[in-house]
Amino acid sequence: MRLLTVEAMRRVDATAIAGGTAGLDLMRRAGRAVAERAEALAPPDAPILILCGPGNNGGDGFVAARVLADAGRKVELHLLGEVSDLKGDAAGAAAEWTGSVVPASPADIGRFELVVDALFGAGLARDIEGAARVLLEGVAASGVPVLAVDVPSGVDGDTGAIRGFALQAVETVTFVALKPGHLLQPGRSRCGHLHVARIGTGTAALEAGYAAAEPPVFRNGPDLWGPAFPRLDAGSHKYTRGHALVLSGPAYRTGAARLGARAALRVGAGLVTLASPASALPENAAQLTAIMLRPCETPDDLDDLLTDERLNVVLAGPGLGVSAGTRDLVAVAAAAGRGLVLDADALTSFRGQAPLLASHLAEGDASAVLTPHEGEFARLFSGTEAVAADASKLERARRAAALIGATLVLKGADTIVATPDGRAAINDHSTPYLGTAGSGDVLAGLIAGLLSQGMLPFEAACAAVWLHGDAGLRHGPGLIAEDLPELMPTVLRDFLGS
Incomplete structure (x- = not known):
């Protein structure tokens, strides 16, 4: 590899x-x-x-x-x-x-x-x-x-x-x-x-x-992260498999967070809670059953939620809105020192402020994974050496991970997972059919679900990228994001051999 x-x-x-x-x-x-x-x-x-x-x-x-x-x-x-x-x-x-x-x-x-x-x-x-x-x-x-x-x-x-x-x-x-x-x-x-x-x-x-x-570069695949993948034993139960908290946007902007939450549950998280403004709770309740709901209007509300130490991973970004309020939510989640997955609006809310985001992550010593596509990457790291035009995608991902102090997933047809110490993996187990609305939200949820079960950020990100690609390859034409979490049982069954 x-x-x-x-x-x-x-x-x-x-x-x-x-x-x-x-x-x-x-x-x-x-x-x-x-x-x-x-x-x-x-x-x-x-x-x-x-x-x-x-x-x-x-x-x-x-x-x-x-x-x-x-x-x-x-x-x-x-x-x-x-x-x-x-x-x-x-x-x-x-x-x-x-x-x-x-x-x-x-x-x-x-x-x-x-x-x-x-x-x-x-x-x-x-x-x-x-x-x-x-x-x-x-x-x-x-x-x-x-x-x-x-x-x-x-x-x-x-x-x-x-x-x-x-x-x-x-x-x-x-x-x-x-x-x-x-x-x-x-x-x-x-x-x-x-x-x-x-x-x-x-x-x-x-x-x-x-x-x-x-530092080493790998071809992404099960040989790289398989030994660290969570496996159940006779003593396993929902409280041993982690509890992921997914932050939802306001009413009429809740679908992306639900995709992430569903993916986290499907990949094995023992519990998943979706936290949203009170006005969005009925909308989410109409769509969810196994995923729990909690109201969360402000950064202070999130801080109160995170007093429950069983909530060990936070996913923020999908449909959350681009705003100072989102920046504040990220700061609270980072300060709590939990596993943290940042995607979409959580990244764009820090447009041109990568050093500020890095300081938040460092303050709480968060085990964070960032999942930008090229547009979000360019916005977040604007003005830094990570966006140098003469650098390869691999080099840009490595520079960005080092600057931000977190594992970074630079998405695309050749998705790269890079760490601050320069380790990296390039993924070619994928399909263009994944280029559809909501696909990235599912990927963020898969990473959150694996982090909640104890995988380290690099291994969790690499595994999620591969599983996400495998689901896309299995489905092929006609794929929409909602299909991806429902393919996880088959993907996992074949990978785990059970």
Whole structure:
């Protein structure tokens, strides 16, 4: 589940080579892995084009071409550049290729049934332009399926950014571990199916790579947070499973809070109470049964509610209203030192005042999780380094978490969970069908429900994001936010194996 940056992957290779594994042997193994995937993707008699670049990515392509030719496949190798300019292991791999080398050109690509893109790897340091861009545009225009080596050419391996132009692959073969750019958009959408090949670098080399990629970044999934997920035993009952308090907005603005409350209950919170202005109590009572109701008009009312120490988590924001009053409610909840989930209006009410919110969280030592989408993120962190235009989404999330002193969930197609110490997880277990009104309110409720059961903020946020995505994937077309809490029993049953 742990990702390696481009520099960390270089450390892996260097450590493996220093430990006695020849670089050319690593390249041979990588090339064989590419050839195996090409054979799986292309019909037996299909002509395959191997496009090789001037670096080690091209060396992998030379090896793949040789392996495929030895297996009787119809292969042509086209090189961007000259064989005489290849260096190091790439030159060694080229020397083992006995077939012809054709200058790479966008002409006649359509006569092939698979293109193996071994032009530029994850460490591409500049935008693609000139003849290389013309070649990539020709591949894209041909419509021939692409198998990418390491990353689709043009994708930045660390950020997922497109460096001028990038190919669309049906599958990407990378080595040892995924890179952040495989999961961050827009690179993620260009990679197709991701396949990680082991090439025998060894444990010591992998540990050296991890050391170079501190603090760690993970691909979100049950392996990351599963051991910390709450499980019931014979002694479990509602009072051992936490009590989440969800703050509701006024009449006619209560639906978002109900979605969050329902999600918290469905994910396992033992008790959930919805607190709203008195005028909204009838509206909420008409919709709720298992969720309890309490009146709460002012910050003082909330302070009184929180004298009940069994209320161990507060969810504030969905439908609460953008106002100074909301800021005051957040300040009271933070000062109480409970678990705290802040979403939607609770974030926008602190527009441009991230330091003020950070001071509230620090004062009460709250175990907080913030769940902004990009718009809320931009408003909250306006004027800070977290919104720097030249920073990747991963870097922005990390900076924001450090600034605010809390776990931060930066939502989107590539949702990132980041902590103040720099740990992060990137989620790709999701679907565009989650882009519907109220979906984020459900996510906030899932986090609150897991916090109430004793999960730590990072693990709770990661688990909730994955479960939320899994529910969306199961439902698919026609999904609305109300469907998500009702899918939790099936999602949890399959995850827990019961």
